[in-house]
Amino acid sequence: MPTKKEDMYGDHISHQFNDDLSQLKSDFLDMGGLVEQQTIDAVNALIDGDSDAADEIRARDKVVDRMEMTLDEEATRLIARRQPAARDLRFVISVIKMVSDLERVGDEAKKIAKFALTLAEEGQAPRGYVEVRHIGNHVTTMLHDALDAFSRLDAHQALKIMREDKRVDEEYQAATRTLLTFMMEDTRNISRCMSVLWVLRALERVGDHACNIAENVIYMVEGEDVRHTPVEEAEKVVGR
Template sequence: MPRKQDDVYGDHISHRFNDELTELKSRFLEMGGMVETQIERAIQSLVDGDSQVADEVRANDRTVDRMEMDLDEEAILIIARRQPAARDLRLVISVIKMVADLERVGDEAKKIAKMAIKLIEEGQAPRGYVEIRHIASHVQGMLHDALDAFARLDSEQALRIMKADKQVDEEYQAAARALLTFMMEDTRNISRCMSVMWVLRALERVGDHACNIAENVIFMVKGEDVRHTSMEEAERVVGG
């Protein structure tokens, strides 16, 4: 079983430093929860044809942006005040990187909401909604599991998320090919089908960002960077 996060990052002589790290982690997870909700509601607005929900998602993107800026500032202040080393420095640096991924997930939610409004105005596309629901469910699960892996410092779960990203890529490519074929057969639906294509692309990017978060969790726990490495090498790092 992985060690609990507080067991690893909560043993400093300075109680104030412990509190600062705990606050940083808590605020990161709060932002993660906000972004999860943004993706969920963006998909809801698309499937239900609800422009009010879509408008709310677009408006709430400003809150996500503010969370990113606040967390970046908090992390930089910890580095300046505490000059953390080793595992603590890995935590703070990883949070800065993962916050950027969460902000970009928020951007993808905003794009989906924008496409939802466009489709509400033009009329639903004749194809692609089944694929949207399927891929959305997959990447939402990845994002949730990535945040959970961070909360519990679970490198094995993080590795599973990295493996799941390949499946999302394959599902996206298959859905895109099917949609392109449909558009070639009936050009009257090109505009609406392109909106669906952009939604599928946005969801695929959410999976990529969840994978990036998982890679940073492994870095935090194991102290080795598994970006741009083979899956075999990542498995070695996690298993070692």
């Protein structure tokens, strides 16, 4: 049985309106699943030195771009035809914003694939892969959980993702310090280590975009904008 909040966007007299909202939600989750897999595959391509996989990831980015354009058109058409108000308007506007975040996650996956190709040609960097794997697992889990929170309209799970973003920032800073120290001790590997640093930066940005999606879920459910808000304040909104 769906909860009240899971069903809050599917209780209109117009069956077509319900179908339109359901389709928008489904298409968004399809795009989310694709960019999540893109990020996982990009990290694996880097660690495995798999240039063929990296090439495929870069080619699939065009699919992500097309999905972004389709979802934008779908949302714009829904607004024009249905003129949604209140909670429905929050839903559609939030989807438009979150689609932009997903497209940027796809861009970050494409960047990682680019550096995977570079390192496959130059030879693997001597350090940084453990950190890439760890942070990569962390941010892809955040992204997965953010999409799940959207699917179930779960503000409490979204709040957990906001808390995780701080941990990712700390992990990224620690990994960067470790790699910079190694580079200063052995300057022969600066070029390859810099590639790993850029990969770590891309992964940290994936975490930021997952957090943005979580913030929009809270806005959809609670009706309050928690962007640029300390987690403690967001906790008050969700905990009411």
